Amino acid sequence: MATCYKSIHPVKYYRDFLAKGVRPDGRDMQKFRPVSINVDSIKTAEGSAIVKIGNTVVVCGIKAELAAPKAEEPNFGYLVPNVELPPLCSPRFCPGPPSDLAQVSSNFIAETLTSSGCVDLKDLCIAPEHLAWVLHCDLICLDHDGSLWDACVIALVAALRTVKLPHVSYDVEAETTVVSPEKRNKLQVHNTPVATTFAIFDDEILLTDPTNEEESLSSGVMTIVVQGGQLCSVHKPGGSPLTESQLQECINGAMKRAEYINKLVNMTLESLGT
């Protein structure tokens, strides 16, 4: 009976639940889903992490490559994030070139990395003008059940913190590169940004950490990235208007969540024993 009602009029189904102050999955409006993190499980990659937020699963793998730095920035290496949303994660993605959401997500992750400054690109430079590290960060979503960007940012930062780059020596005159894979240096990650997504339902109700269903039924979505008490990004791509007090609520919620997630990632990395 409930499933019939849900498929005929999903918005009213949600409204009836929200009127009682609870969501269909049992959470209240400000509750987050449980998060599980696993790091360094992919041995073929320089760094990796798998993050699960409720049903959303994102795998991040970081591969390092050697290349010549850009002519305009000879002292900097580069970070190339790429978010892939394969057809297996959700019925709305078809095989073929990256969908709009995948492109916007890649752009968002790239902007978050630059804004937060979590990796100093100067650390990736080996020999100015000649050789630098390029870190390809591939984020693959295996299951899209909402809060995609939250999972992507957590996975990316956790993976970056496990990256160990081999020692490279470059002889400028001879133009030879010697890579010693046994001697490894940990990549320095200066800070840890955390993203939190909110959905605006019916123009009034704010839902934290929405599921895919909630995101599709809501009239607007907003993502806030927090890093060390400062805001890195407040991204609200249209949707219903928000008042200042609602925005304030979201920022406070995002700050609290950042503390919790950072503790969780620190615990996970400590358990690695590195």
Place this chain on the structure above:
Amino acid sequence: MYKMQIESEEDCLRPMNCQLNVLSRSDGSAMFTQGDTAVVTAVFGPAEVKPQRILIDKASVEALYRPKTGLPRVHDKMRETLIRNTCSTALLVTLHPRTSISIIVQEMQDSGGLLACAVNAACLALINSGIAMKFLVAAVSCMIDHEDNILIDPNSKQLKGSKASLTFVFDSIKKNIMACHTTGRFTQLQYEESLLKCRNGSDKIFSFYREIVRKVHQEHDRMSPTCRT
């Protein structure tokens, strides 16, 4: 077609200039400049929709952003998403089910504040097209420089010395935040201050819209006097 200019005041927006109905084939169009940043927008709709995009209860809004040179890249996709979502909330989409409304934005010149300019131009083109809207939208950009000063509507020279740049879009009725996009790091206090300054700036844009519409109609009435019975 009509053009209108507003002089800028201190600590305020760059001078704005607009021409409506610049394109002959579209339902609505606008050429809008803010300082040296120029954008041309065209609106087509409500028009026939492709079967894969059809929505039974509302119009399917699509936004296309074309950069001045080269093919559209991932950064442009983000602008398209923002413009599309903002406009679909502002338009009365339920009035035109099973149709499509396309908003095409062509960048002419980027001298800072391009996203804000694109959103404002899209709103002007929608006004020109006559499609019913719930409210108008105005976008204002601002930046925070290394001395923590907040500058409204910076040009590209000022942006070179910025540590954060923020773009806000407001609606015309309650001045709530419709959309927001930021780059760089800033504190919550700086965010709130920028929001307040940008909101004050948006008042000027809304009065600019009103002036434009008033003058266009005056011009129209003057050129083709109608007798009403």
